[in-house]
Amino acid sequence: MQGSAIEIENLTKEYPFGFLHLKKKASLEGLNMQVETGEVFGFIGPNGAGKSTTIKLLMRLIFPTAGSARILGKPISDVEMHREIGYLPEQPYFYDYLTAAEMLDYFARFQDLTAADRKDRVQRMLKKVGLDTAHKIQLRKYSKGMLQRVGLAQAILHDPKVVILDEPMSGLDPLGRREVRDIILELKRDGKTVMFSTHILSDAEMLCDRVGVIVGGRLRGVGAPGTLVDIKSQGMEILFELRGASNAPLLSKATRTGACYRLHVAEEELYAAIEQLRGAGARILSVSQVKATLEEFFLNLVEADRAQAAAVEVSGK
């Protein structure tokens, strides 16, 4: 089946606030977006952008002020469709009186699985998320990262076609992040559709076929991570070590940390710079290309948004 796994149309969520709830603030404004079948889609935005709001709307945990959405071609109000989707909530928290294995088994009971199949899957999932040694401990004794791992396990336990993860990497150690990345890539290899939210851009750049950038409740751009930004090289960076003094002219432009220096030069000047540094007795540690990243794109948007908000505030007075 080809086509969009998730279709979002004009999805809007307003929260009332202020005296008698008379005023309304939009957390999400007219979101239109598609996630294609089989792709890994990154949903990125700063804190309070509306990422969790969108995901909770998709999961029917909250209800939209306007708009609609379909998952796997079915309206999101269709409960049976939930057999095919997995969801990891933001900062997950589970029944603390259960052990990880019991919790997973409980959730598995809502799917049509036999007892043997349930047991087998629970064991495999615990192993996959690296909790096979901790499965007999009650969840109240779990650390944040361990809870995150159980959360991931329950999201993919029933082999769903669409997996929606709200900040899957938060609270994880570097090893855990890599494991989550591997799991996401494995899901992709198995033909699943993955949508995850994050504000860590490198994760999105590394994993996603496409990303959507949301700021202030509005979608600001969708596309492959590379196409969203101008990847034209913005120069080179040389890292070198220099012991003793030297009067090479380039040295004044470098930033120094101890015996290490960092120097930014245009691409055309790279070889000349290296020559000069070597002449001065420097040991070159590394040379790397400086690229405009998703990060800059993202930061520009946030800046623009702030400026606009400030302008509105001023004109409002």
Next chain:
Amino acid sequence: MRRAGVVALNTFREAVRDRVLYSLVFFALLMMAAAVAVGQISIGIEQTVIVSLGLSAISVIGVLISVFIGVALVSKEMDKRTLYALLAKPVRRWEFLLGKFGGLVLTLAVNTAAMALGLLLVMLYVKHSLERSDAVVLVAVYFILLKLALIVALALLFSCFTTPLLAILFTVGLYIVGLYVQELRDLPVEVMSPAMAAFTKWLSHLLPNFENFNVMAMAAHGRAVPGALILQNTLYAVVYCTIVLTAAAVVFSRRNLK
């Protein structure tokens, strides 16, 4: 329905792990003390004292569990956000609610049955034998359980649209008012304005009638409870619970989780 059953069993497991059944220890100690005390003052009223005391304790313990755990059933899950992952599973919100209700009623049934058994043992101890007429105690216990189911339903309903504290206050308030519904019906209608009389009548039928479930006096004196009353109370509890749970489901199904 099967999914509601899954939720119910987990709710039961939670109650057990939260040591709800420890209330049994308290009940056991109370009954043992009573048995000893009655043995000393014995002047032919052991039956009345033991049965009244036992049934009161069963009722009070049950009401406390129903109100506090009943209110926490859903509000705790919303508060701790354990509900998020669950509602993303193929389960409807009303199924979840029904499961929560069923789980607590199951817990109460087990708890109450254990206490009833304890009561019968104490009766056996003080009277040295049990007669057929003592079966009325079981009917009284059954009525207490019906009453508790109704309280749980009300607690659930209130917890679906207000804070836990207010939900507790509302449930307790309604329970107390419900104990005096008959008095409300017996008010002298003649001295009221027609509007007032109509309102009182309407209110007395709308409020849950908890008085009908109280057959403690009959039980204490070993008098049989008429079969018609058993049927009437059962039907009343079933219909009232259904209405209250439906209302709770309607409210909860539209609720935005925070």
